[in-house]
Amino acid sequence: MSPQESDIRNLIRNSPIGATVFVPETVEVLMANQAFLDFIGATSEEEFLNFNRQQTWISKTAYNEAKELITSGKPLQNFEAERLCMDGNIRWVLINSQSTEFEGRPAEIFWQIDITQRKKAESRVRENEARFRQILEASPIAIGITRETDQIIQYANSNYAELLGYDLKDLIGQKAVDVWADPKERQEVIELYQQQGFIEHRVVRGKHKSGRLLWLSLNWKSFVLNEEKCHLFWAYDITAQKDTERDLSVAKEQAEAATKAKSAFLASMSHEIRTPLNGVLGIAELLRLSDLDPNQTAKVETILSSGKDLLAIVNDVLDMSKIESGKFELETKAFSPTKLVNDVILPFESLAQKKSLELIIQNQIDPDLELDGDGNRIKQMLWNLLSNALKFTGTGKISVTSEFIKNADLPSALSLMEKDTILKLTVADTGKGIDPARLKAIFEPFSQEDNTITRKFGGTGLGLSIILNLTKLMGGDIEVKSQVDHGSTFSIYLPFDAPHAMREAPQDQAEAGYELSTKSCKVLVAEDNPVNAQITMAFLKKAGHEVQLVGNGRLAVEACQTDWADLILMDVHMPEMNGVEATQAIRKHISADIPIIGLTAEAFTDSHSEFKDAGMNEVLTKPFKPSQLFDAISRQISR
CATH class of the missing domain: 3.30.565.10 (Histidine kinase-like ATPase, C-terminal domain)
Structure with missing residues (x-):
């Protein structure tokens, strides 16, 4: 044995990587190291050699491919094959070959690494991906998945490709906005893609590969796929519902008209319910503060509780309307x-x-x-x-x-x-x-x-x-x-x-209290509803204010000319001259500084904004609590 062969034997024998030496022409195995014997499940080299003579250890296709490479003088590089072990199980090996001379003959060293677990994992990934694609393909809806960071299409089904006129393979890897968004609406689509959460039934204009315009109803959900934020989106072709731009314009006008009609109805409903409800809750509040026996107190509490339940129902309906019309606004303030x-x-x-x-x-x-x-x-x-x-x-x-x-x-x-x-x-x-x-x-x-x-x-x-x-x-x-x-x-x-x-919090007034942080003042009340007028005056007088009552906006303007009042409580809906008109007249002809607090049964924010634009300093929605009224007066008197 030459020194070189001795070195090769020692290298193979001590290697932690499984290795065998064999003659290519006869496939005779000359040597196998312990790492390989452990992998194959053999107790000795002799046991393996005997087993190898009786079994074909890799498939015929893999054997022929390996033999062709070796006989052509090319080594095996990262060659993967299935290996039959002693116990009859099949394991995957990664083979790299090395030509040498062994026992005086040309031989090949097969370095073999067990990659069975990796192959199983790859198989599971392929199976999951195939199952995922089958689900996408089975859907009758056009579906795609884009990466959130760049809107690159990661997956799409045939219905999605057919909808846009593409071959499926041509869609993958493209930017979704570039593929289907109409250039005139490209920026709108980009902004849509930047939104998080669940988006549904968003109608946008798209384009077919041929250039034909499409109307699409888009829906998507943000989610995480393979540790990346993605959008799962699905689309419906609604072009047939929008044959012409004129049809779309008419539909849009009708929708806007319906929205306005609903808002007008809800505003009217709010006013018609809140106005008498303000009277019910106000009178009940005054009764609660009077000298009642326990039975009467319980009944008054029932009236207040039922009234608040009714108010909650009205608020729920209005909130839902605001949400649907996109006019709902959130506040940002510190809270515990x-x-x-x-x-x-x-x-x-x-x-x-x-x-x-x-x-x-x-x-x-x-x-x-x-x-x-x-x-x-x-x-x-x-x-x-x-x-x-x-x-x-x-x-x-x-x-x-x-x-x-x-x-x-x-x-x-x-x-x-x-x-x-x-x-x-x-x-x-x-x-x-x-x-x-x-x-x-x-x-x-x-x-x-x-x-x-x-x-x-x-x-x-x-x-x-x-x-x-x-x-x-x-x-x-x-x-x-x-x-x-x-x-x-x-x-x-x-x-x-x-x-x-926590920052220092302002002191809250008691809900039913009448203590003011400012001195008493002269308040002009413009209110045409006798019950609401009675309640407001009772609250104010109990708190020590002087009060003058008028029944409409015209009388409020006349009363304001005497310069008696320190503050005006102005109902919005009144006969002859409403509260908005009266406020505008006072601001234009009498005083730009006198505080005016609007009182209204309308709960919509945009209506409140109109009242403030007319000159009111702030607006209270009926029914209001006594503490809310006094807080508003304190803010305006002390400003």
């Missing part, structure tokens, strides 16, 4: 999550006691921390969830949990959020539960868990729909778990900037 939860829960404690329900509060948030956002709307969501829990729970308990979590803690079914401080509010009950088939439907407007809900429990079916829409507007999401006869759990996830230490 701990105080928010405590404020909402307080009224429910006595209600839970009456039903013998255990009300559990689990606050895991530092009470000294604040967030910046719309705390009032979060209160509204939590209030609705608690109301439902109390309504549908006959026995057992209701629990409310508040905590901060991170994106990493979100349930896998939810998309990642833009901010990593996430307020999680959970309301769980042991009530009647929800049929799994109805879980999605409960978030639809005017929907109930079943057809008997309205008769048995009451309600408009708007609460959960508003919660879902508010959550989406805040960039968050909602999760519901329920089991019939075992209860439901609703969890709201809302993203925020990092919490900060």
Whole structure:
């Protein structure tokens, strides 16, 4: 044995990589190291050599391919083949060959690495991808997936390619906006792609490969695929519904007219309901402060409670209308999550006691921390969830949990959020539960868990729909778990900037109190409704103000000319001259400085903006609490 062969034997024998030496022409194995024997499952080299003489260790195709390469003088480089082991199992090996001389004959060293696990993983990936593609292809809808960062199409089905007139292979890798967006609407489409969450039924103009214009209804959902943010989108061709630009214009005008008609109806409804409701709640408030016996007090409290329930229904309808018309606006102010939860829960404690329900509060948030956002709307969501829990729970308990979590803690079914401080509010009950088939439907407007809900429990079916829409507007999401006869759990996830230490909070006035932070003043009240006038005057006089009442805007302008009043409370809807006209006349001809507070039953923000543009300093929506009225007066007198 030559020194060179001895070195080769030692190298092979001590290598941690499996290796065999064989003669190419006869396929006679001359040597196998221990690493290879361990891999093949042989107890000795002799056992393997005997086994190898009786078995074909790789497929005939792989053998012929390897032999052809070797006989042509080319080494095997990263050659993959299936290997038959001693126990009869098949494992994959990665082979690299090296020519040498061994025992005086030309030979090949096969360095072999076990890649079975890698091949299995690759097979699973291929199977999953094939299954994924089969699902896409089976869909009758045009579907595609784009990467969020650059809108490059990662996947698409044949229906999507057919819709746009392309071969499927030509779509993959292209930028979606370049493929189908009409140049005139390119920027609008880009802005749509930048939106997060769930977008549905967004009508845009697109183009066919031939240049023909299309009208598409787009829908998409943000999600994470292979650790990348992506958009799953699906489209419908609605070109047939829009044969000409004229048809589209007519449809748009009709839709706008319908929206305006609905808004006008809701504004009218709001005014017609809120005006008498203001009287009911105001008189009840005055009665509550009078000398009543316990029985009378209980009845007055019932009137107030029922009136507030009616007001909540009106607010829900108006909120839903604002959301649908895109006019809903969120406020951003500092609020304490701990105080928010405590404020909402307080009224429910006595209600839970009456039903013998255990009300559990689990606050895991530092009470000294604040967030910046719309705390009032979060209160509204939590209030609705608690109301439902109390309504549908006959026995057992209701629990409310508040905590901060991170994106990493979100349930896998939810998309990642833009901010990593996430307020999680959970309301769980042991009530009647929800049929799994109805879980999605409960978030639809005017929907109930079943057809008997309205008769048995009451309600408009708007609460959960508003919660879902508010959550989406805040960039968050909602999760519901329920089991019939075992209860439901609703969890709201809302993203925020990092919490900060609590700032000094202003002192709240008592809801039914009449103490003012300013001295008493002379108030001119312009109000044509006798009941509302009586209530407003009673509140003001009880607080020590001097009051003068007039019944319309023209009389308000005349009274203002005497320079008696320090402040004007101006109803908007009055005969002869309404509040807006009276305010404009006062500002133009009498005083630019006298504070004017508008009183209206209209709850739409755009209407309030019009009133302020006319010269009102601020606007109160009826029905209002005494504390809200006095806060407004304090702000205007002390400014």
